[in-house]
Amino acid sequence: xxxxxxxxxxxxxxxTRGQTTQALLPIDFEVRENDFVTILxxxxxxxxxxLRIVAGLDYPTEGRVLLDGxxxxxxxxxxxxxxxxxxxxxxxxxxxxxxxxxxxxxxSEADQKERSDFFIAKVGxxxxxxxxxxxLSGGMQQRTAIARALANDPKMLLLDEPFGALDNQTRVLMxxxxxGIWESARKTVLFVTHDIDEAIFMANRVAVFSARPxxxxxxxxxxxxxxxxxxxxxxxxxxxxxxxLTEEIRAESMAAAEH
Amino acid sequence: MSATPVMHSxxxxxxAAPATxxxxxxxxxxxxxxxxxxxxxxxxxxxFFVLFVAxxxxxxxxxxxxxxxxxxxxxxxxxAVLLFTEFNFSHDIGMTVWRVFGGFVLATVVAVPLxxxxxxxxxxEAFFEPFVSFCRYLPASAxxxxxxxxxxxxxxxxxxxxxxxxVFQITLMVAVTVGSARxxxxxAAYTLGANSRGIVLxxxxxxxxxxxxxxxxxxxxxxWTYVIVAELIGSSSGIGHMITDSQALLNTGQIxxxxxxxxxxxxxxxxxxxxxxxxxxxxxTL
Numbered sequence: 001x002x003x004x005x006x007x008x009x010x011x012x013x014x015x016t017r018g019q020t021t022q023a024l025l026p027i028d029f030e031v032r033e034n035d036f037v038t039i040l041x042x043x044x045x046x047x048x049x050x051l052r053i054v055a056g057l058d059y060p061t062e063g064r065v066l067l068d069g070x071x072x073x074x075x076x077x078x079x080x081x082x083x084x085x086x087x088x089x090x091x092x093x094x095x096x097x098x099x100x101x102x103x104x105x106x107x108s109e110a111d112q113k114e115r116s117d118f119f120i121a122k123v124g125x126x127x128x129x130x131x132x133x134x135x136l137s138g139g140m141q142q143r144t145a146i147a148r149a150l151a152n153d154p155k156m157l158l159l160d161e162p163f164g165a166l167d168n169q170t171r172v173l174m175x176x177x178x179x180g181i182w183e184s185a186r187k188t189v190l191f192v193t194h195d196i197d198e199a200i201f202m203a204n205r206v207a208v209f210s211a212r213p214x215x216x217x218x219x220x221x222x223x224x225x226x227x228x229x230x231x232x233x234x235x236x237x238x239x240x241x242x243x244x245l246t247e248e249i250r251a252e253s254m255a256a257a258e259h
Numbered sequence: 260m261s262a263t264p265v266m267h268s269x270x271x272x273x274x275a276a277p278a279t280x281x282x283x284x285x286x287x288x289x290x291x292x293x294x295x296x297x298x299x300x301x302x303x304x305x306x307f308f309v310l311f312v313a314x315x316x317x318x319x320x321x322x323x324x325x326x327x328x329x330x331x332x333x334x335x336x337x338x339a340v341l342l343f344t345e346f347n348f349s350h351d352i353g354m355t356v357w358r359v360f361g362g363f364v365l366a367t368v369v370a371v372p373l374x375x376x377x378x379x380x381x382x383x384e385a386f387f388e389p390f391v392s393f394c395r396y397l398p399a400s401a402x403x404x405x406x407x408x409x410x411x412x413x414x415x416x417x418x419x420x421x422x423x424x425x426v427f428q429i430t431l432m433v434a435v436t437v438g439s440a441r442x443x444x445x446x447a448a449y450t451l452g453a454n455s456r457g458i459v460l461x462x463x464x465x466x467x468x469x470x471x472x473x474x475x476x477x478x479x480x481x482x483w484t485y486v487i488v489a490e491l492i493g494s495s496s497g498i499g500h501m502i503t504d505s506q507a508l509l510n511t512g513q514i515x516x517x518x519x520x521x522x523x524x525x526x527x528x529x530x531x532x533x534x535x536x537x538x539x540x541x542x543x544t545l
Binding site: 057075076077079080081087089090091101103104105132135152 | 441443444446447448449450452453454457461462465468540542543545
């Protein structure tokens with residue numbers, strides 16, 4: 001069943017002097033429940049704009065987004081978001097950050113603690129409960145952000161280049177961590193990235209974005225089974241998909257550079 | 260093994276001697292932005308005070324300046340003792356401190372909630388901001404004659420001077436602090452299910468709190484300058500009143516001592532405020 005329906009969604013930005021920029025051409029896209037979809041595209045192609053529209057943090061100029069048949073009107077706890085920038089609340093400890101959504105919902109202290117303890121263990125941050133975000137590395141902060149989004153038990157997880165600011169080694173470990181979490185507790189995931197390896201390794205389906213104005217150019221299924229091991233990254237099948245995507249992205253990056 | 264190129268630039272590629280990395284012993288003390296040690300900082304800070312008093316003593320005790328216009332440090336200390344023993348100066352200090360804190364607390368109680376509201380809701384800001392900006396430039400001391408007409412020469416008038424001098428400044432600075440909250444944190448809170456109330460109470464206010472505390476510390480310093488002006492006119496107690504009296508008697512020693520007392524109290528309250536802020540908002544200085 002399709003959980004998320006993006007129907008004819010386009011976005012045009014209007015500048016201060018009335019000039020318009022088309023960020024997204026009308027997009028139709030469906031995501032099944034518990035699917036893991038990555039959106040791959042060159043920078044500035046509008047893929048983050050689409051994610052923000054799904055999150056309800058931006059709105060479509062035309063078209064609409066449906067989640068379980070309900071039109072998305074604004075942000076809500078049913079769509080957890082992890083941003084590229086570190087968005088932990090700096091005045092709250094790691095545990096308090098993870099409990100933020102639960103507290104807003106009015107959950108009892110005991111339940112809050114149980115859930116936050118569970119997710120702290122899940123992302124491997126036991127012992128750091130009472131640290132402030134600034135005392136943690138970038139990778140640990142993003143792990144907290146993932147735990148914070150998951151603790152809220154959203155229907156969907158939306159990730160906007162969550163590992164973009166991390167060094168390569170940390171990024172690879174974070175991919176495995178997130179994939180492991182997804183394999184054990186299925187969730188519908190929409191994951192935006194410009195990293196081809198990341199897009200293939202994580203996804204069941206890769207949607208390739210064109211250069212601005214953005215649209216979905218092609219969709220490529222990724223048929224590796226689960227659980228996935230990082231060694232698939234060197235398999236011939238992986239290389240084939242990578243070669244294909246590299247060509248697609250290259251054409252779009254060149255188009256973007258000509259703008 | 261020995262053929263592998265040395266990648267670390269800190270260790271010399273060819274070294275026969277045991278490799279103990281030699282830390283640069285001598286810091287270039289006058290290089291731009293070079294940090295200075297805690298002890299040196301303290302010595303330098305105190306050093307200027309000593310130099311200042313020495314120069315002052317040299318000119319006054321050496322007879323280069325008439326004692327009528329400028330008392331020597333020795334005279335000042337004698338006058339200071341007299342002020343406390345004969346003229347009940349502690350009472351004056353108490354009155355001035357009370358006025359500053361009274362007016363300042365009144366201003367804070369009004370300005371902080373208003374500033375938060377202005378920073379949060381753009382319509383509230385549009386309504387108040389032009390007026391508050393206009394009032395900010397009105398000199399508090401210019402209101403003194405008017406306030407004397409309205410409130411007499413009692414305590415109300417003194418408190419009102421401090422209030423007028425502080426309230427508009429605090430309002431605007433708090434509004435700016437709250438208004439410049441990180442948008443990405445607000446968005447994150449929305450995606451975690453926060454409503455408008457949650458955003459204000461649990462994102463905007465805690466995020467702005469260190470900035471608001473810093474604003475209050477700054478404005479408290481300014482409040483000290485207003486209180487003296489308020490006490491210079493129509494007053495029967497306070498440090499400002501003592502200074503006016505001493506002027507009539509050409510007692511420059513007492514005037515200088517009064518000024519120094521204000522400086523010391525200001526410094527103490529500033530340190531206390533700073534320490535409190537660091538304690539309350541430890542996260543912001545990590």
